[in-house]
Amino acid sequence: MAITLDKPLAESSNSYFLDHGEGRTEGPLTLEGASEKLRSHGDPNAMIWREGHVWQEAWRYDEFAGLFPQNAPMHEPTMASVIAVNSGRPSSTFSARFSFNGRIRRTEYGLSIIAYYIAVFVIAAATTPMGLMYVLGLVVAFWFLLAQGAKRCHDLGNSGWYQIIPFYVLWMLFGEGDKGANSYGVSPK
Numbered sequence: 116m117a118i119t120l121d122k123p124l125a126e127s128s129n130s131y132f133l134d135h136g137e138g139r140t141e142g143p144l145t146l147e148g149a150s151e152k153l154r155s156h157g158d159p160n161a162m163i164w165r166e167g168h169v170w171q172e173a174w175r176y177d178e179f180a181g182l183f184p185q186n187a188p189m190h191e192p193t194m195a196s197v198i199a200v201n202s203g204r205p206s207s208t209f210s211a212r213f214s215f216n217g218r219i220r221r222t223e224y225g226l227s228i229i230a231y232y233i234a235v236f237v238i239a240a241a242t243t244p245m246g247l248m249y250v251l252g253l254v255v256a257f258w259f260l261l262a263q264g265a266k267r268c269h270d271l272g273n274s275g276w277y278q279i280i281p282f283y284v285l286w287m288l289f290g291e292g293d294k295g296a297n298s299y300g301v302s303p304k
Contacts, residue, residue: 132301134162134170143295146178153182164301215262218270218292218303225288227263231256269299 132142265275270292
């Protein structure tokens with residue numbers, strides 16, 4: 116049985132996100148909306164994200180190839196620009212584990228809680244209570260839990276401070292995150 120598409124595969128996903136730099140993204144945009152924004156900016160090196168892809172320059176997408184003149188300067192990204200653009204974007208589980216930026220799903224948050232308790236158990240068993248390594252280990256483990264909690268709050272559309280509300284952790288574990296992008300970044304799904 117052959118599968119036919121009414122429109123080309125490049126147009127079948129209608130959620131594009133455009134990076135304006137300094138952590139400002141715009142989207143979701145349709146193919147037409149993203150094309151119009153790129154035409155107005157005229158920068159073939161503008162970073163674009165589309166569902167099922169990674170952040171990359173607009174000139175790398177076939178659907179945007181005709182928007183730029185042939186002599187437009189196109190470059191390979193530097194490591195600094197890749198890191199800057201991908202902060203707060205969907206990524207693999209437990210990437211940027213100590214960062215308070217971005218969003219994570221409830222599964223990753225649940226695994227983070229389990230990892231925290233395992234780390235605390237190991238720290239307590241392997242060190243002298245109230246010794247320097249004990250206190251340092253607990254601080255690092257708690258920082259990890261706070262960072263993961265802040266990202267989970269972001270996925271729910273709230274500030275990271277919401278995690279200090281009593282019993283809010285239950286909502287963080289079981290509540291559905293915002294669909295699509297919100298003010299804290301692109302959906303981790």
